[in-house]
Amino acid sequence: MTDLDGLLAFAARSRLDEGGFGYLGADGRVLADRPVETWIVARMTHVFALASLLGRPGADELAAHGVAALADGPLRDRAHGGWRASTDDDGKAAYVHAFCVLAGATATTAGVPGGRALLDDALDVWQTRFWDDDAGLAVEEWDRSWSRLDPYRGVNANMHGVEAMLAAADAVAAAADAVHALATADRLRAQARRATERVVHGWARERDWRLPEHFTADWQPLPDYNADRPADPFRPFGVTIGHQFEWARLALHVRAVTPDPPEWLLADAVDLFAAAASRGWAADGPDGFPYTLDWRDRPVVGARMHWVLCEAVAAAAALAEVTGEQPYRKLADRWRAHGEQRFADPATGSWHHELTPGGEVGTGTWSGQPDAYHLAQMLLLDGRPVRGSVAATLR
Numbered sequence: 001m002t003d004l005d006g007l008l009a010f011a012a013r014s015r016l017d018e019g020g021f022g023y024l025g026a027d028g029r030v031l032a033d034r035p036v037e038t039w040i041v042a043r044m045t046h047v048f049a050l051a052s053l054l055g056r057p058g059a060d061e062l063a064a065h066g067v068a069a070l071a072d073g074p075l076r077d078r079a080h081g082g083w084r085a086s087t088d089d090d091g092k093a094a095y096v097h098a099f100c101v102l103a104g105a106t107a108t109t110a111g112v113p114g115g116r117a118l119l120d121d122a123l124d125v126w127q128t129r130f131w132d133d134d135a136g137l138a139v140e141e142w143d144r145s146w147s148r149l150d151p152y153r154g155v156n157a158n159m160h161g162v163e164a165m166l167a168a169a170d171a172v173a174a175a176a177d178a179v180h181a182l183a184t185a186d187r188l189r190a191q192a193r194r195a196t197e198r199v200v201h202g203w204a205r206e207r208d209w210r211l212p213e214h215f216t217a218d219w220q221p222l223p224d225y226n227a228d229r230p231a232d233p234f235r236p237f238g239v240t241i242g243h244q245f246e247w248a249r250l251a252l253h254v255r256a257v258t259p260d261p262p263e264w265l266l267a268d269a270v271d272l273f274a275a276a277a278s279r280g281w282a283a284d285g286p287d288g289f290p291y292t293l294d295w296r297d298r299p300v301v302g303a304r305m306h307w308v309l310c311e312a313v314a315a316a317a318a319l320a321e322v323t324g325e326q327p328y329r330k331l332a333d334r335w336r337a338h339g340e341q342r343f344a345d346p347a348t349g350s351w352h353h354e355l356t357p358g359g360e361v362g363t364g365t366w367s368g369q370p371d372a373y374h375l376a377q378m379l380l381l382d383g384r385p386v387r388g389s390v391a392a393t394l395r
Helices: 004-012 038-053 059-072 094-110 115-130 155-174 179-206 241-256 264-280 306-323 326-342 373-381 390-394
Strands: 290-293 299-305
Touching (some): 038 059, 038 373, 038 390, 094 115, 094 155, 094 390, 115 155, 155 179, 155 241, 155 390, 179 241, 241 264, 241 290, 264 290, 299 306, 306 326
């Protein structure tokens, strides 16, 4: 069975002496031909901060290493503010900044030096550049100088924005020593709830739990977006099954920090999960979840992604904790066993990131085993109560 210590030992190989963390290849070594990518650095920092909360040896130093890289390294844009997407890309993406907020929040909760300053800086950029209060959602991407906003709007970045806002609220509330800090936590949770309501209780529910991911600047769905590039790693065409599991779980995290939560938070999580599970599993014959389906529930990209299975297990485990219903527990155990059989790589201690429907290692969307974020959270959430954030659960 995959264990956290083995995964962390694998993840530690991504540490770069010059700062941050690199993209890990299939052999567990950093791919030297890739730039340093902010989303990788931030996600690894988050993972090591979670490990620090558990007292894992070496995790404190690795988390502090990541915080320092985000705070003072070349990814930080000192001239214009915010973070570049990578050392080769000056764009300012909501997806990237959501993970900077998450890294700062988890580091703050874990007491990592510099964590609170990183969180405050990242939250300031998120609130001033990305959060659109009129829409109740975040915009997507700016150029380096914040002078041109891309017209594309997306659900993926908003999903991770919800996760980040919940984690930031937990971090701020736990350290609160003034009324304004609690007000900040309440505001962040309200924003997370607004985004979840629009995405899950709005678009997903209205379309019989087939969630559109891509939108125009005024939030009109683009159902054919990337039909010519269906296997895109961040903006694939059609219904992304793993994101539906992820949104179902996030609705439960929102519910956990909402006083007198509305019934739809649990009801919609149940229905969205059921649609992803029933339409996704073995949709093209072999066991496993295809990456994407079209709008008639037919597989588009049949590759099996490790993150999709991790999110399915985490969502099932969360529903089992919240409802106490054994069928969710059985699904979580069944899918976890499938992952251990098919995805687990004993040579690295991690999971292969992509498989073909027949179970061979694939590279159509992902090469190597870039980071530990999805697998670590699956391991940490299983069997634990649902709080606003993973860090709050461990704390």
